[in-house]
Amino acid sequence: MKFTLHVWRQRGPEEAGQMVTYTVDAISPDMSFLEMLDILNEDLIKKGEEPIAFDHDCREGICGSCDMMINGLAHGPERGATTCQLHMRSFHDGDELFVEPWRAGAFPVVKDLVCNRSALDRIIQAGGFISVDTGGTPDGNCLPISKPQVERALDASACIGCGACVAACPNASAMLFLSAKAGHLGSLPQGEVEQQDRVRKMVAQHDREGFGHCTNINECEAACPKEISTEFIAQLNRDYICSAVRSAVKG
């Protein structure tokens, strides 16, 4: 397969970047998108040019490093898949592909397609944890949690923090990430106790990082490689309203 690639090239955080056009040939349809970029990079190195910098780690869809916007869609056109799990058979021979980094003020570009997603870590630091020591592994079923509740918490905990929700949102809002993290802990008895405090702190940090607001248009849900539902955003809003009312009434 043959492709024309338009890739964002930026030498460093402070420098201006631009789209640069490359062509790749003899690409197998079974290659992943990252393997295709590897081949392009080998070519560039042979020619003595600077290879394209992109983040990647596990290459099995669980680490959330391989962040790129492909033809305007976060992680490309495949639903429920990260870029490393996107294969070239998802495209047609001769396609033109636009590859860009995540775009958000809170995610500064480090180089080419690599951006700094530490803002998400700081949201976790603000409240995405349980303060009490829960001890060692408890005996099975000694803490009764219903099956639907467990499933709900697991659905939320599938979030790998890749930031695709921010990249896909026209407002660059991290609400799906935030709500998945808060929803995961808030769905379980260990985390429920602190939930109202947690959502307040995490939302405050989200705003401090300069992310936008949620307009409920569900672009994030389509981009999420773990297919996390915007239902968690509704849960977050509910918890936030409860937190505001409780804080007004009880101090």
Next chain:
Amino acid sequence: MSTAAIKPKGARVVPPDAGPETWACHYLSSTVGSKVLVAVTGLLLVGFVVFHMIGNLKLLFGRDDVNAYAHFLKHGLGPLLWIARGGLLAVFVVHLALAFRLQLRASAARPIGYVYQRSAQATPQSRTMLMTGIVVGLFVLFHLAHFTFGWVHSADIGGGRQSDYLHLLDEQGRHDVYSMVVAGFRTPWLSILYIVAQLVLFCHLSHGIQSTIQSLGLKASRFAPVWSGLGYATAATILIGNVAIVLAVWIGLVPPVFPMVK
């Protein structure tokens, strides 16, 4: 953007002894708090639009019915009228101001846009809420200028004479709202403008109502189709109810009464 790591167990964001202004500043100015306020004010505005439509539909029951209702609204409520007007204005201002403020934040949140722009599943009306909102806001101003202040157009009262909207009176000496509306919608450009505005309002509400339910945290997967159906149904009811008045004037279901001025 802050770069310093914050202490996980650091200071409470709102101290327990803080006054209500700290509470309001913290909760209501956050992105989530602001959009909850936009949602609540939006629902109040939807309520107003529904009652406005029901009142307008009295036109179909005859001249006396609608004129009596209009007379009651203007003279039968006493000071309540000004409380209602003030409240409505406040709701409008809060809805607009917060929506603009959030939009400014959102624009700042993505300083560099994408070269290739594409949407995965967002509906067109959900992506154009600000635009449709601005159009509806401008239409409200025009609507006030047209029917409340009577600045835009004058009524043909037969015999080649024209009358100011506000000087149309019926047999009982009440303001003749019936003739005013008939005169307005028998003018093609005005009626087309009203129908277009109603279509834009439909777009705004078809996303707005279900978005409100989500912002208030009431949307769960079990009832999600119900809520979105309710959003479309309410928006469609408002569209049909309001456009019906324009069409009723067009097809002569609501005939003009000449001479309109006694």
